[in-house]
Amino acid sequence: MTGAARFVESFGFALSGCGFGLVLAGLTQGLTGLSAAAAACCLVIGIGGIWFGRRRAMRAGKAEQALRIIESMPALAWSTDANGKFLYMSRRIRTLTGLSKKELSPLGRDTFGVRNLVHPDDYDRLVAAWRHSLATGDHYDLEHRIALADGVYRWFRNFASPERDQDGRIAAWYGTTIDVDDEKEAKAALLEREQQLSRLVDSVPGLIWSLAPNGEPTYFNKRMVQFTGLSIDQLDHLDTGRLAATVAAIVHPDDAAVVTDAVRSAIATGEPFSLKHRLRRSDGVHRWVEARAAPMRNAEGIVVQWYGICLDIEDQVQAQEELRRTRDTLGRASQAASLAELSASIAHEVNQPLAAIVANSHACQRWLTADAPNIERAQVIVARVIRDANAAADVVSRIRALFKQSMREKRRATLGEIITEARDLMIDAATQSRVNVTMQIEPGLPAVACDRIQIQQVFINLIRNAIEAMEGIEAARSLAIRARRSGGSVRIEISDRGPGVESPDRIFEPFVTTKTDGMGMGLAICRSIVETHGGRLWTETSPTGETTFTFTLPAAADEAVAV
16 A cells, blocks of 8 residues: 555544544533534544545555566566657566666667667667657557667567547557567578478479369479479469369370379379379470379378479480380391391292202103103103102291291180280380270189280280371270180280271281381281180271271180190
8 A cells, every 4th residue: 555545544544533532522412513513524524534545545556466467477568658758667678678767768869768779770660660650659560679688689579559648649658578589580490491491392303283182283393383384373363273274284285184184083082193294395395294193181181282293204205215116126127137037048948849840840841742752751750840849838838837936835824914914015105105095804704825925925916006006096096905705715805996907808917017117927926826825816897997806715724735
């Protein structure tokens, strides 16, 4: 309780005591008139003094309680008059800064008396902001550095609001100052980590991007923007969705549907995806890339973001294509050399019996056309002709045997595995030719007895032929591989949307080909292999234009068969 409050309360007690005494005296001695009035006044004034003293004491107690709260706050509290001169500052300010209110009084060019308190680089900014608030009455909010008693500067944030009188004029300013140095250091460290991560993402030799859970692009790294010339900001001004706009802008038109389907399938299933497609560079050139993406999930397993990367594989694709062309060239050269060698061998082997046949035929003719025909001698010559003709036939039989190859042991095999292996070997060629390969293998197919390598070569040759047959087709290119049971055999169909086969009866004959650079041996060898395995190979063209090569293989017995 303050001294004034205690004085008023004591004085009230004194007056009330006097009044009470006068009242008792009046009751005992019969005081009336002025004495009674005086007694009543003393009593009333005394009681009023007690009430007033107690009320003022309560107000003083509340003020002291408020002051204790302000002093115990972790923030620094202060107040100024309407001109910005300090009226009050909490004890914590004086403790932290080592400056008193007197030392923070305006002096000379130091308009607000804070030059010794604020960092020199922040002083002009603080004065400008404080003057603006004093002139306009706007709330004051500013971060700056304050020198502590030990000379170390720390970042603080200042808030101040004006108090106005009944006429609306600013009477005073009340403010708080909060230490935000640790917060700013944490933000600076976080910003540095973000910048480091951003530099890392931008320096990775790949095109990095992210998608929202619904598949809409949300981020392109610097390399992605530089490569494609497309930024996320540009997508915000388009009428279509971000995904559709991105695919239309930077994905090759022939690959757009494949990319869109892959993304939508991944969004629906939540499974990672990868595919190869062509991406438009900023100069308009399309380059092959390998795209991979995986989802990021929260603690509940819900996908919250997709992160992906595109790796430029154009050089790799070109190298593979060059290698394929080189292999094809070497293969053709080897085939040509083998054919030349085979032709020379055939010519050499067949020429001898044919030459003998011709010579013996001339001799027989001479013996028969002589003036005296020598029938006995002519018969001997005819026998020789027959012998030489048989020798020529044996040569042809040996050549046929060469194409049928030697006898090899056949083992039980699952056609589904062989088909899958052949498909995997040819998938790159199919992708490069924009051919969509589908497989329909009937469950529970019986095993077949076969030479696995030979049957795989049949599949590869037929698949390659189907892919090459669709090279000039502008419509969707599809290749279907189907396998199903057919009686005691397994029936395999390989269908394409190519131009069809003009002469299906002759296409399997040796040296018959529809290719400008073909030798016409592939299908002949395929039929020979299939027939060696006890099956059949033929081709059909449906009314819808679908060309199908079909072959059958007998189901295997319980044990491997040697033929």
